[in-house]
Amino acid sequence: MSKSTKNISKQLKLKIFSKTESLVKVRNFVNKEALNFGFDEDTVNKIVLAVDEACTNIIKHAYKYIPDKIIEIEVKPNNEKFEVKLTDYGISFDPEAIKTPDIKSYIMKYRKGGLGMYLIKSLVDKVEYNVNQTKCNTVRLIKYKN
Amino acid sequence: MRNFKINFREGPNAKIVDLKGYLDAHTAPELENALLKLVNSKQYNIVVNCKNLSYISSAGLGVFMAYIEEVRKNKGDIKLTNMSPKIFNVFDILGFPLLYEIYNTEMEALKKFVKH
Numbered sequence: 001m002s003k004s005t006k007n008i009s010k011q012l013k014l015k016i017f018s019k020t021e022s023l024v025k026v027r028n029f030v031n032k033e034a035l036n037f038g039f040d041e042d043t044v045n046k047i048v049l050a051v052d053e054a055c056t057n058i059i060k061h062a063y064k065y066i067p068d069k070i071i072e073i074e075v076k077p078n079n080e081k082f083e084v085k086l087t088d089y090g091i092s093f094d095p096e097a098i099k100t101p102d103i104k105s106y107i108m109k110y111r112k113g114g115l116g117m118y119l120i121k122s123l124v125d126k127v128e129y130n131v132n133q134t135k136c137n138t139v140r141l142i143k144y145k146n
Numbered sequence: 147m148r149n150f151k152i153n154f155r156e157g158p159n160a161k162i163v164d165l166k167g168y169l170d171a172h173t174a175p176e177l178e179n180a181l182l183k184l185v186n187s188k189q190y191n192i193v194v195n196c197k198n199l200s201y202i203s204s205a206g207l208g209v210f211m212a213y214i215e216e217v218r219k220n221k222g223d224i225k226l227t228n229m230s231p232k233i234f235n236v237f238d239i240l241g242f243p244l245l246y247e248i249y250n251t252e253m254e255a256l257k258k259f260v261k262h
Contacts, residue, residue, distance in 0.1 A: 020172035024149060027201075045232055052203050056171040104241045107211070115204035115240055122239050 012075040018059045018088075019067040026055050026073055030084060033075045034143075037082045043143065050123040050141050051084050053116040062090030062137060081125075084141045092131045149173070152180045159259040160191035160225075162252065166198040169206035177209045181224075185213060190222020193255045197228035202236050210246065223247065225255040 014029045016022035030051045034044040055071060063069045072087040103118055120127055126142040150173035155162040161184055169177060184192060194210075214224055225247045229237070237243060249255040 020170070023170050023172055024168065042232075045235075049201075049203060049236065052170060056203065056205060059171070104244060107241050107245050111211070115207060119204050119236070119239060 014073045016055075016071050016073065017067060018063040018065075018069040018071055018090075020056070020059060022071075023052055023055060027052055029073065030075065033077065034082060037077045038145075039082065039143070046123040047082065047084070047141070047143055050120045051086070053120050053123075054086050054139055054141060057093070057116055058086060058088045058090065058137075061093055062088045064091070079145075081142050081144045083143075085138055086141075087136055087138045089136055092135075092137055093129065150176060152176060154180075157193060157252075157256050157259075160193050160256055161189045162256075163192060163194045164198065165194060165196055166200075168201040169199060170201065170203045171205035174205040174209050177206065178212065181209060181213045185216055188220070190217045190220040191259045192217065192222065192224045193252060193259075194224060194226050195228050195252050196226060196230070196233055199229070199233055202233055204240070207237065207240060207242065210242075214245070223259075225249060225258060227252045227255045 012029075012033055014026065016025055027048050031044060031048050034047045039047070051073070055073070058071055059065060069088070069090060072085075074085040074087070076083040076085065120141065124141045125144050126140075128140040128142070130138045130140075132138075150165075150167040150169055153164040153166070155164065163180060163184075165177070167173070181192070184190075210224055210226075217224055226237075227249045228251065229248060234248070237246070237248065242248075247255070247258065249258075
């Protein structure tokens with residue numbers, strides 16, 4: 001058998017109710033796993049904020065602040081990347097409908113909606129949305145190891 | 147457990163708002179109420195000291211956005227001070243330094259509110 005690099009892939013999950021007071025739990029979970037993965041503090045902070053923003057979007061838009069719905073957070077670290085997958089069963093979100101604003105002219109008009117989406121895209125390397133027929137929406141936030 | 151706290155202080159020509167802890171979608175309404183209280187009592191010169199602010203998400207930044215127009219219409223301003231690099235970085239990504247005056251110290255911000 002060859003001495004191939006062992007795949008350290010594993011899965012870690014957290015389930016929360018769709019209320020904003022759960023955000024602290026999500027941040028602590030992601031913070032711990034991103035640190036374990038070996039990212040520096042600055043990168044960990046970026047991932048944590050991106051996941052917070054994505055969860056907030058789900059609470060606000062997919063579940064319209066109904067507090068007893070479920071959000072699943074799954075961390076999937078492997079040899080090359082750190083992935084956080086968020087799953088909800090609420091109203092589907094069409095990422096194509098949201099254009100990335102020209103942030104400078106946008107804020108100069110005192111507009112505040114959409115800031116979270118812009119932050120997510122700025123903080124991680126890849127964002128993938130998937131809406132499927134079983135009424136489950138997923139968003140994957142990916143940060144590469146470099 | 148309370149993980150966000152707001153304290154008010156009187157400064158020369160301005161009200162100082164100290165923020166402590168974690169400002170996210172859960173705690174942002176507290177800041178919203180605090181700024182609303184100031185605006186309703188016609189206190190438009192506001193310095194927000196972020197020295198003890200550990201975390202901010204877009205929900206927190208949105209609160210500043212919600213009041214800046216009204217405050218400036220009334221010849222006041224919201225000036226921000228004492229941000230850690232972590233907090234400043236979030237403001238910076240969203241281009242907020244274009245819209246808000248951000249100072250290293252509270253004193254620098256207060257000096258800008260000198261009466262003409």
